[in-house]
Ligand SMILES: O=c1ccn([C@H]2C[C@H](O)[C@@H](COP(=O)(O)O)O2)c(=O)[nH]1
């Protein structure tokens with residue numbers, strides 16, 4: 260199987276999301292520069308020093324009892340983890356960016372967003388993101404692919420196993 264660049268970078272975003280402890284929505288993001296070099300990756304997780312085990316992952320109750328007060332979004336983490344200027348870069352993200360990530364994407368100089376799921380399309384947050392991206396000239400598109408699954412085997416074929 261040979262995959263396209265878009266599928267490859269979205270694959271990295273999808274792989275990254277499995278690091279997230281969010282029990283409901285795991286999100287991964289991968290930023291790529293004009294030379295097709297990966298310059299940042301991220302997933303939705305608690306800030307440094309805020310234990311995944313101690314901070315809440317639920318989404319009900321008081322403000323302080325919900326994950327939303329604390330979690331750093333995948334796209335923002337990818338931006339903050341980036342090693343270089345993001346001017347002209349593309350971001351691959353498994354979920355369409357919320358309005359807060361949208362602002363960070365625009366301000367960082369990223370010029371294109373490639374997403375997979377738009378499951379919150381009907382929300383005010385996503386509508387605001389689309390409005391801001393359009394105004395700021397940040398292009399967005401859904402990943403086009405025929406691939407349903409990308410198998411990754413951690414178990415080596417018999418002939419390649421040790422012992
Ligand atoms: O742009 C976004 C929007 C959301 N996320 C993260 C934040 C949360 O951990 C989940 C959303 O949780 P729900 O239970 O689906 O409300 O997704 C993100 O990383 N980037």
Ligand SMILES: [Zn+2]
Pocket residue numbers: 332333334356357358359360361
């Ligand atoms: Zn966000």
